[in-house]
Amino acid sequence: MTGTAAPTQRDPLYDPLAPDVIADPYAVYRRLREHRRVYRHTQLRAWVLTGYAECRQVLGGTAAFGSDFRRMGEDIPDAQLSVQTLDPPDHGAIRHLLVSALHARSHTAVQDTAARLAADRTAGLLGVGRSVDLVSAFARPLALHTMCDFLGVTAPDGPWLEELSNAIVRSMDAGLEPSRAEPGTKAKAELSRLVSEWLENADEGGFIGAARVAHAQAPDVSEAVLANSLRGVLHAGYESVSRLVGNALARLVAEPTLLARAVAEDRLDALVNELLRLDGPVQAAARVCVADSEVGSERIRRGEEVVLMLGAADRDPEVFAAPDAVDLTRRKGIHLAFGRGAHACLGAGLASLQLRAVLAALHAAGIGFEPAGPAEYERTATLRGLRTLPVTVRGTASAR
Numbered sequence: 001m002t003g004t005a006a007p008t009q010r011d012p013l014y015d016p017l018a019p020d021v022i023a024d025p026y027a028v029y030r031r032l033r034e035h036r037r038v039y040r041h042t043q044l045r046a047w048v049l050t051g052y053a054e055c056r057q058v059l060g061g062t063a064a065f066g067s068d069f070r071r072m073g074e075d076i077p078d079a080q081l082s083v084q085t086l087d088p089p090d091h092g093a094i095r096h097l098l099v100s101a102l103h104a105r106s107h108t109a110v111q112d113t114a115a116r117l118a119a120d121r122t123a124g125l126l127g128v129g130r131s132v133d134l135v136s137a138f139a140r141p142l143a144l145h146t147m148c149d150f151l152g153v154t155a156p157d158g159p160w161l162e163e164l165s166n167a168i169v170r171s172m173d174a175g176l177e178p179s180r181a182e183p184g185t186k187a188k189a190e191l192s193r194l195v196s197e198w199l200e201n202a203d204e205g206g207f208i209g210a211a212r213v214a215h216a217q218a219p220d221v222s223e224a225v226l227a228n229s230l231r232g233v234l235h236a237g238y239e240s241v242s243r244l245v246g247n248a249l250a251r252l253v254a255e256p257t258l259l260a261r262a263v264a265e266d267r268l269d270a271l272v273n274e275l276l277r278l279d280g281p282v283q284a285a286a287r288v289c290v291a292d293s294e295v296g297s298e299r300i301r302r303g304e305e306v307v308l309m310l311g312a313a314d315r316d317p318e319v320f321a322a323p324d325a326v327d328l329t330r331r332k333g334i335h336l337a338f339g340r341g342a343h344a345c346l347g348a349g350l351a352s353l354q355l356r357a358v359l360a361a362l363h364a365a366g367i368g369f370e371p372a373g374p375a376e377y378e379r380t381a382t383l384r385g386l387r388t389l390p391v392t393v394r395g396t397a398s399a400r
């Protein structure tokens with residue numbers, strides 16, 4: 001949530017970083033949607049969209065709603081541009097390059113590695129014999145090692161990466177707390193430097209090496225755009241995936257029979273779909289209006305900012321009956337957890353297969369969890385995820 005903040009002026013209806021909202025934003029989203037689906041937020045000085053149809057309209061309307069804030073005259077240095085900040089037509093070349101690099105890797109090999117790493121981490125849980133934090137001991141190292149294997153690089157030092165990564169996540173809420181902006185910009189530059197080193201050295205077997213090969217055919221893509229985009233991939237693969245896994249595990253802790261039921265009904269993919277819809281890590285995406293538009297009942301003017309609450313859209317009762325419940329028979333693939341349109345997530349397949357691998361590994365090992373303390377969420381609104389999820393682990397016999 002970037003916005004053009006007036007940090008002292010809290011919004012009367014929606015205070016994204018308030019402790020109760022961090023613990024459960026979905027109740028507030030519902031109230032906001034019932035009040036006004038297109039809501040003028042005081043603190044962000046932006047339109048906040050909580051309805052599915054409205055979010056879809058904006059995601060699909062790149063001509064009127066841009067990710068590239070330079071279209072409204074904002075000064076973004078070339079060194080900070082990436083696939084996420086460019087709009088068509090400039091966006092096409094880097095997006096195409098990344099898609100080519102994705103296709104260079106065998107899907108089966110990626111799937112096998114994700115399954116192996118998930119099974120190894122799961123086996124590690126069985127030996128613990130006391131309470132364990134599923135975030136720091138499971139979700140985060142698993143996401144990091146799966147991502148680095150996919151990229152074809154050695155995993156960076158954990159605490160160093162953690163600090164940079166957290167700074168970037170926190171900076172996504174700079175519209176709410178402006179002091180978060182600068183550390184995030186510095187962290188992005190530092191991670192982009194690491195990625196540039198990888199680009200020089202990585203072998204061609206991984207995604208980074210494949211991107212270097214694809215870059216040779218794409219002279220229009222600058223070194224900075226390539227490095228920043230790959231930094232975004234690293235960050236998404238670590239932060240978004242580990243948060244998705246953590247949020248999903250919290251649901252399994254709260255609903256202990258859910259996984260066994262999904263497997264018994266042969267609906268593991270449906271469970272992945274529902275876990276993404278119900279508590280996806282990317283709660284919000286921002287756009288700037290570049291041509292006056294009608295969205296819902298409001299007229300949005302050129303230059304105004306729009307915040308799409310994807311996590312709210314995915315519980316809109318106009319699209320999802322009984323939206324707060326897991327329904328394994330729901331139509332798949334219509335949620336907005338991966339966005340939609342020109343900027344739709346490039347890693348959707350990879351993220352989904354990782355969560356599926358985790359669920360399959362937990363089931364195969366017959367593992368169940370019991371809460372061993374309160375789950376706590378990070379104080380971040382754009383990316384939602386747990387700081388800690390303490391559990392005790394039950395082995396095969398008692399898990400069913």
Ligand code: HEM
Pocket residue numbers: 067083084085095098232233234236237240241244280281282285286310336337338339340342343344345346347348350351
């Ligand atoms: C749980 C995991 C993930 C979630 C929920 C997620 C979600 C999203 C969303 C909502 C967007 C669209 C943002 C917008 O419209 O402004 C996006 C874009 C993107 N994602 Fe993901 N993502 C995840 C994992 C990944 C992974 C693993 C990768 C890389 C392998 C990845 C790469 C990207 C890239 C490159 C974009 C920008 C695409 C563009 O702007 O053209 N994501 N993601």
